[in-house]
Amino acid sequence: MVSLVGRSFLTLKDFTQEEIAYLLDLSAYFKKLKKENVLHDRLKGRNIALIFEKTSTRTRCSFEVAAHDLGMCTTYLNPQSSQIGKKESIEDTANVLGRMFDGIEYRGFGQEIVESLSKHSGVPVWNGLTNEYHPTQILADLLTMREHIGELKGRTLAYMGDARYNMGNSLMIGCAKMGINFHAVAPKKYFPEEALVAECRKWAEGSGASIVLTEDVKEGTAGADAVYTDVWVSMGEPEDVWEERIEDLTPYRVTMDVMKNASDKAIFMHCLPSFHDLDTDIGKEINRKYGLTCMEVTDEVFRAYSGPVFDEAENRMHTIKAVMAATLSDEWDIK
Ligand code: CP
Numbered sequence: 454m455v456s457l458v459g460r461s462f463l464t465l466k467d468f469t470q471e472e473i474a475y476l477l478d479l480s481a482y483f484k485k486l487k488k489e490n491v492l493h494d495r496l497k498g499r500n501i502a503l504i505f506e507k508t509s510t511r512t513r514c515s516f517e518v519a520a521h522d523l524g525m526c527t528t529y530l531n532p533q534s535s536q537i538g539k540k541e542s543i544e545d546t547a548n549v550l551g552r553m554f555d556g557i558e559y560r561g562f563g564q565e566i567v568e569s570l571s572k573h574s575g576v577p578v579w580n581g582l583t584n585e586y587h588p589t590q591i592l593a594d595l596l597t598m599r600e601h602i603g604e605l606k607g608r609t610l611a612y613m614g615d616a617r618y619n620m621g622n623s624l625m626i627g628c629a630k631m632g633i634n635f636h637a638v639a640p641k642k643y644f645p646e647e648a649l650v651a652e653c654r655k656w657a658e659g660s661g662a663s664i665v666l667t668e669d670v671k672e673g674t675a676g677a678d679a680v681y682t683d684v685w686v687s688m689g690e691p692e693d694v695w696e697e698r699i700e701d702l703t704p705y706r707v708t709m710d711v712m713k714n715a716s717d718k719a720i721f722m723h724c725l726p727s728f729h730d731l732d733t734d735i736g737k738e739i740n741r742k743y744g745l746t747c748m749e750v751t752d753e754v755f756r757a758y759s760g761p762v763f764d765e766a767e768n769r770m771h772t773i774k775a776v777m778a779a780t781l782s783d784e785w786d787i788k
């Protein structure tokens with residue numbers, strides 16, 4: 454039997470295929486309970502802290518709703534309302550929070566911060582996104598693929614865009630572990646780091662997956678079961694990278710031609726938020742400066758393929774609930 458009690462959830466590197474499959478099964482179980490209005494507040498009396506050093510819609514809402522569904526209370530901390538980093542070290546903060554809370558979520562910058570929180574707090578720490586990894590997002594993506602495509606093994610996911618940041622890195626790890634062929638389709642300088650690719654190739658050998666890094670859109674997306682993209686400039690990156698990113702990544706935008714080149718049942722995936730139209734402040738600003746009406750995906754693709762994308766967003770909540778539940782208690786009867 455899989456038990457994850459007491460473990461932190463910092464990167465999927467630390468989890469086996471069996472453990473990830475267990476988390477997906479537990480997510481599906483909680484999703485069913487939620488749809489059937491069955492209460493599952495077995496963690497009543499527990500408290501968790503939610504630290505957000507970067508902005509969020511899905512992740513924060515998912516942690517809050519999931520915690521409340523499980524019966525837990527939440528305390529939200531942002532950089533303006535806490536001492537974290539500026540007046541108090543991560544180590545001291547972890548020591549303090551570990552005495553009050555049963556678990557801690559962290560969204561922010563370097564991976565070493567979640568590692569330090571985990572080391573010094575003595576309670577499970579959940580990575581809500583760092584520069585390097587976004588593991589709770591990948592669980593939602595895998596659950597969504599399972600729902601729309603079925604068996605994960607042997608499928609192909611093509612990731613287009615900046616493949617060396619949190620989403621590209623984490624998808625490559627998740628795919629390698631679960632037996633999904635991973636294609637990074639990007640200019641060479643946006644390929645994931647070699648050391649991580651080498652690590653993933655080892656897991657891929659065990660799971661039967663392949664890892665392909667290619668600059669060729671046609672080759673990289675041919676027959677793919679899922680085409681995935683993310684924003685071209687991530688939270689915390691400097692403003693002045695926009696021009697270069699637009700120049701480099703425009704050929705890697707997800708268009709109808711890309712979708713037609715993928716499998717005829719292919720789904721489009723995106724972690725969101727997405728710049729597919731001009732209904733955002735940044736979208737308008739980029740349009741004014743560079744004349745673009747969309748960025749990583751066309752509005753046509755986004756609207757034609759939006760079903761799974763919003764399922765992915767909903768699945769953030771069910772999968773985050775599973776991560777908290779599994780690391781805080783063994784008593785879930787998912788059979
Ligand atoms: N996908 C995701 O993490 O969304 P938020 O930034 O809104 O949390």
Ligand code: NVA
Nearest residue numbers: 620683687688724725
């Ligand atoms: N790469 C994006 C992911 C957002 C969910 C970012 O870090 O901003």
